[in-house]
Amino acid sequence: MSDEISPIGSIRISPRAIATIAYHAARQSYGVVGLTSKNLVNGLARVLVKDPTHGVEVHFDGQTITIDLYVIIEYGTRIKSVASSVSNTVRFSVEKAIGMPVREVNVHVRGLRISDLD
Amino acid sequence: MSSEITGNPPSHPVNPLRKYPIDGQVLKELTEAGLTWLRTNQQIVNSLNVFPVPDGDTGTNMVLTLQSALAEVNNSSERNSGKVAHAIAHGALMGARGNSGVILSQLWRGFARALDNQEYIDGPSLVRAFAMGRDTAYKGVVRPVEGTILTVAKDIAAAAEQSLKTTDDPYDILTLVVPAADLSVQHTPELLPVLKDAGVVDSGGKGLFFFLEGMVRYINGLSLETPAAAVRPLSAMNLEQAMETVEPGQDFEVVIDFRPNRELDIESFYATLQEMGTSIQVGEGDGLYRMHIHVPTEKIYHPIDYTRTLGTVTKVAIENLMAQMEQQESVAKYDFPAVEPGQIAVVAVAPGPGIGRVFASLGVAAIVEGGQTMNPSTQEILRAFENLPTDKVIILPNNKNIILAARTAAEMTVKKVRVVPSRSVPQGLAAMMRLAPDESLDVVAEEMTAALDEVQTGEITIATRSVEIDGVSVQEGQVIALHNGKLICSAGSLEEACLCLLKAARAETYELITLFYGVDIARQEVNRIVDIIRSAYPDQVIEVQDGGQPHYQFIIAIE
Numbered sequence: 001m002s003d004e005i006s007p008i009g010s011i012r013i014s015p016r017a018i019a020t021i022a023y024h025a026a027r028q029s030y031g032v033v034g035l036t037s038k039n040l041v042n043g044l045a046r047v048l049v050k051d052p053t054h055g056v057e058v059h060f061d062g063q064t065i066t067i068d069l070y071v072i073i074e075y076g077t078r079i080k081s082v083a084s085s086v087s088n089t090v091r092f093s094v095e096k097a098i099g100m101p102v103r104e105v106n107v108h109v110r111g112l113r114i115s116d117l118d
Numbered sequence: 119m120s121s122e123i124t125g126n127p128p129s130h131p132v133n134p135l136r137k138y139p140i141d142g143q144v145l146k147e148l149t150e151a152g153l154t155w156l157r158t159n160q161q162i163v164n165s166l167n168v169f170p171v172p173d174g175d176t177g178t179n180m181v182l183t184l185q186s187a188l189a190e191v192n193n194s195s196e197r198n199s200g201k202v203a204h205a206i207a208h209g210a211l212m213g214a215r216g217n218s219g220v221i222l223s224q225l226w227r228g229f230a231r232a233l234d235n236q237e238y239i240d241g242p243s244l245v246r247a248f249a250m251g252r253d254t255a256y257k258g259v260v261r262p263v264e265g266t267i268l269t270v271a272k273d274i275a276a277a278a279e280q281s282l283k284t285t286d287d288p289y290d291i292l293t294l295v296v297p298a299a300d301l302s303v304q305h306t307p308e309l310l311p312v313l314k315d316a317g318v319v320d321s322g323g324k325g326l327f328f329f330l331e332g333m334v335r336y337i338n339g340l341s342l343e344t345p346a347a348a349v350r351p352l353s354a355m356n357l358e359q360a361m362e363t364v365e366p367g368q369d370f371e372v373v374i375d376f377r378p379n380r381e382l383d384i385e386s387f388y389a390t391l392q393e394m395g396t397s398i399q400v401g402e403g404d405g406l407y408r409m410h411i412h413v414p415t416e417k418i419y420h421p422i423d424y425t426r427t428l429g430t431v432t433k434v435a436i437e438n439l440m441a442q443m444e445q446q447e448s449v450a451k452y453d454f455p456a457v458e459p460g461q462i463a464v465v466a467v468a469p470g471p472g473i474g475r476v477f478a479s480l481g482v483a484a485i486v487e488g489g490q491t492m493n494p495s496t497q498e499i500l501r502a503f504e505n506l507p508t509d510k511v512i513i514l515p516n517n518k519n520i521i522l523a524a525r526t527a528a529e530m531t532v533k534k535v536r537v538v539p540s541r542s543v544p545q546g547l548a549a550m551m552r553l554a555p556d557e558s559l560d561v562v563a564e565e566m567t568a569a570l571d572e573v574q575t576g577e578i579t580i581a582t583r584s585v586e587i588d589g590v591s592v593q594e595g596q597v598i599a600l601h602n603g604k605l606i607c608s609a610g611s612l613e614e615a616c617l618c619l620l621k622a623a624r625a626e627t628y629e630l631i632t633l634f635y636g637v638d639i640a641r642q643e644v645n646r647i648v649d650i651i652r653s654a655y656p657d658q659v660i661e662v663q664d665g666g667q668p669h670y671q672f673i674i675a676i677e
Contacts (some may be wrong), residue, residue, distance in 0.1 A: 027260045030217050034260060074258040076227055078214035084522050085217040099588055101604060115257045 002032045013098055015058035020066050022056045022105075025093035031082030034072045064103035067094065074110040083107040135337060140239040142202035148333040149206060154342040155332025156325060163328065165582070166321035168396025176321035178492070179216030182330070183223060186213020199239045203230035203247075218322035221255055221267050222497075225326075241286030248295070265310025267322030273302035274330070289337055290541050296334050299327040316583045343396070366642050368412035370423050371437045373407050378429035382407065388427070394420045401449050404473040406432070412439065452478040452485055461555040462562055463506045466514040466546055467494060467524075470667030472542055473634055480550040492518050499527040509533045510559045512566065516546040518603065536563035541603060542575035543634065543665075544675030571660040574628070575602050576619040576674035578612060598672075611642070612671055613650045620655065623676045631658050632675040634665030639672075 026032055035055025057068040067090060073082050087105040094102050138144055156163070156177070163177030190209030196202050208232040210223035221659075232250035236243055254274040255268055262268050277298030281291045299436045304438055305319035307313040313320055372395075384400065391398045395413035397662070402408075407429075411421050418436060425431055452474055457463045463483035468474035474485040476638050484502040488494035515524040518541040528535035536559060540546040549566035575599040581592045592598055593610040599607050599619035606622045609615040627630055635644045649660055665673055 028263050030221050030259050032259065032385060033257075050655065074224075077220050077224060077258055078211055080522075080526065081214045081220045085220070095604075096587060101602075115254075115280075 013100075015060060016093070018058045018065065018094060019056040019100065021094050022058070022069065022090045023092045026069055026086055029082070031074050031077040031079075031088040032071050032086055033074050034112050036072055038106050039059050040095045055085060058108070061103075064101050065094065066106070067091075067102060068106045068108065070108045070110050072111045072113050073109055075114040079109060079112075083109060102111045140199060140244075140288050141237065142191075142194075142196045142199045143484045145199050145202050145206075146188075146194075148190075148336060149184070150188055151336030152329040152332040152343055153181065153188060154333060156184065156328045158332075158343055159182050159328045163325045166318045166324055175493070176216065177325055178548070180222055180322070180325040180329070182215045183210055183213050186210065186288060187223075187563045188224065198235070198237050200230070200233040200236040203233045206230065212432040218267055218325060221258070221271075221322065222326070224255040224257065224258050225251040225271055225534045228252065238638065239288055240289055241282060241288050244288045245275075245278040245282050246290055248278040251275070265306040265308070266320050267314060268321035269306065269309060270299055270320070270326050271301045274299050274326075292330065293334050293336065296327070296331050299323075299330055303327050304363065307443050316585055318583070320550035321521050329597045330408075341392070344544075344656075369415050369438060369440045370413050370418050371397075371410070371435075371439050372413055372418065373410050374409065374421060374425050374431055375406060375433040376425050376431045377406055377431050382428065383539045390424060391421065429516075454478055454483055454485075455481050457483045457506055457508050457555075459507050460510070460551070461508050462510045462512055462557070462559055463508050463555075464550065464553060465499065465503045465506075465510045465513060466550075467499070467516045467520050469517070469543065469673075470636065470668075472664040472666035473673075474666075476547065476634075476663060476665075477514075477550065480547065481553055481555070482550065488520065493517070495528065496526045499524055500530055503527075503533065503535070504531065510537045512559070513537045514540045514546040514549060514565055514566075516540050516543050534559055536560070538563055538566045538570070539600065540570055542577070543667075543673050544575045544632070544677070545570045546571040547632075547675060548677065568606075572677060574601065574623045574676040576616075576672070577603075578615050578619065578625060578672040578674070579668050579670045581608065595647045612639070613647045616647060616651055616672065616674070617654060619674065620651065620676070623677050625655055626659060628676050629658060630661065630675075630677050631655065632661040632663060632677075633677075634663045634673040635673065636665055636669065636670050638669070 023035060026035060037054040055070045059066040059068075069090065070085065071083075071086065073079055088106050091102045091105050135144065135147070140148070160177035160181055163180070164175055187206045187210035189360070190205045191202055191213075194202065194205065196205070203226070207223065207226035210219075210226045214220045214223040228251035229247045231254065232247035233239060233243060235341040239247070248271075252271045254272055256262055259268075265536065274295050277295045278291055281294040285291060285294075290661075303319050303323045306323055307318070310320065343527055387400070388398060391409070391411055394417050395411045397410065397412040399410040400407060401410075409421070413421060422431065422434055440572065455478075464481065465484045465486060466474075466476055466477040466482045467486045467488050469488065474487070477485060483506055486494045486499050486502045488498070499513065503513070509532075513524040513528065513535060515521045515537065521537065521539045521541070524537045528537050538549050540549055548569045552562070552565040552569045554562055555563075579598060579600070581594055581596050581598050583592075584594045585592055588605045590605050590608055592605070596608045596610065597612050598605060599615040599622075601619055601622045607615065607618040609618060620631070633644075633648065633651075635641075644662060648660060652660055667673060
């Protein structure tokens with residue numbers, strides 16, 4: 001859907017491809033223990049998904065890309081800092097990989113995971 | 119680096135501290151020492167950034183996180199080490215900034231957990247605490263990236279465990295752990311290709327190393343104020359930053375270029391300089407050394423005399439810092455228009471005094487200083503408008519990294535605050551043109567937001583690393599141009615970069631080009647470049663302003 005016309009033809013990058021990049025970047029970000037589907041409610045939202053398109057939404061308006069991430073964060077971290085670094089990491093990875101500007105990365109914290117420390 | 123503190127039993131005069139068991143107060147002292155040493159070496163950590171724009175701030179983030187951690191226990195006389203560790207961990211959590219800060223807070227969290235209700239930290243419990251810190255930090259991410267601060271924490275825990283075979287003295291264990299941390303940091307590029315490509319080691323890991331090294335230096339009675347005796351390439355010497363740390367009494371800055379007659383013994387060179395002054399930096403390139411020092415008035419000529427005994431002095435520059443500081447402070451004053459109750463007040467973040475003045479002249483009610491490298495905190499933004507006599511406030515962050523802090527500030531106050539998400543100074547200025555102080559807040563904020571896209575932003579800076587991004591390959595030291603935040607070209611000279619930028623922005627279709635020049639460029643040079651731009655764009659009006667921003671030679675607005 002993200003199009004680029006070049007003299008030798010066009011390049012089309014599907015939102016799913018972008019979602020995969022964002023998904024991996026998010027999973028490597030510190031403090032993020034998983035992504036979760038937007039549509040699941042409450043208790044079910046704890047279910048961590050493996051399919052990249054479930055925790056990531058990519059919108060393309062013809063020029064720029066907006067990404068929504070639904071994440072579960074480790075309890076006991078500073079959520080604001082984690083969220084902003086996820087947003088930075090995802091933006092950087094996507095822009096670097098596909099060479100198009102990302103307008104917004106919205107991070108939705110859907111829940112916290114409390115790790116058993118003892 | 120710091121070979122002086124490696125090895126087993128310290129050969130230095132032993133700090134009397136070693137006689138005491140590590141209780142809460144000693145832990146506090148050690149943490150403070152680690153923080154002091156990290157702060158001293160903050161610029162080294164900051165310079166380890168992977169991206170080619172000067173925005174590396176890992177060192178700053180870690181320092182701020184630890185400051186917040188220490189503030190939690192500063193006035194406490196608690197002797198129980200477990201309680202102090204928990205308080206420090208809590209402070210680190212509350213003050214965590216950036217990725218490295220968050221990880222650091224997790225290390226502390228695990229560390230503290232292992233010491234639950236423990237009065238003293240002995241060898242075995244220290245080892246357990248390191249291990250627990252590592253485990254907690256690793257739990258915070260699904261897929262840990264190796265070659266980062268996490269790896270360094272892991273290697274530290276392993277080294278601590280190993281050392282338990284030979285000693286159970288916690289001070290010895292700390293001492294043994296530091297060289298392992300150093301080694302681990304040196305290995306990070308092997309594990310993480312992006313570091314290798316950029317030619318750096320991991321900054322977070324390096325910061326953690328400095329933190330622990332500071333503790334051990336303190337135990338061994340070594341100075342925590344003089345940066346590690348590192349000789350950097352000449353191009354990496356950051357003389358502007360050194361200015362910020364002028365202490366009273368160190369009135370003069372002396373910079374000497376010299377060629378030593380024989381191999382320079384850096385350790386003894388540093389030691390001699392330390393007796394003369396502060397803010398010592400040494401750079402080297404092609405056998406030519408440059409040294410930088412701040413000295414009191416009566417010692418102005420000492421560094422020169424000393425350097426002459428080592429080799430041939432090729433150039434000397436002496437500047438009066440106090441006079442410069444006063445000048446800087448005098449120009450930093452802004453003339454703010456008065457705000458009436460009920461009117462809309464605008465708070466703008468300005469990266470330099472000149473840009474601040476331009477904003478003030480356009481009717482901004484308060485300026486928060488900050489920008490690319492020094493993002494103002496939510497608190498600073500909040501403070502800027504809390505005292506204004508009106509309850510309608512608009513914030514212009516003028517940098518994409520500050521928008522979030524501005525939004526948070528907006529949520530933390532009872533005032534009605536709107537954030538107009540300007541991502542650059544030119545966008546902020548464009549928004550100011552739409553300010554109508556007596557209209558409704560929402561209407562004005564909407565108008566101002568709409569105005570953001572009316573201007574194009576160009577930024578010209580020097581790449582601090584060789585790297586390839588957005589398909590543009592950049593060599594360290596080259597001039598790079600960013601168009602609306604995107605790297606579009608690298609060039610050998612400022613004028614080339616400016617022209618490339620204006621071309622990419624299709625400046626010929628616009629009317630006005632405003633150039634804000636930074637502190638790193640001389641007025642003469644600006645005039646020369648502006649002449650070149652004028653002849654290339656005869657139909658456009660070209661304006662030049664003293665922006666006073668650091669790092670960016672030019673910020674350009676095209677409208």
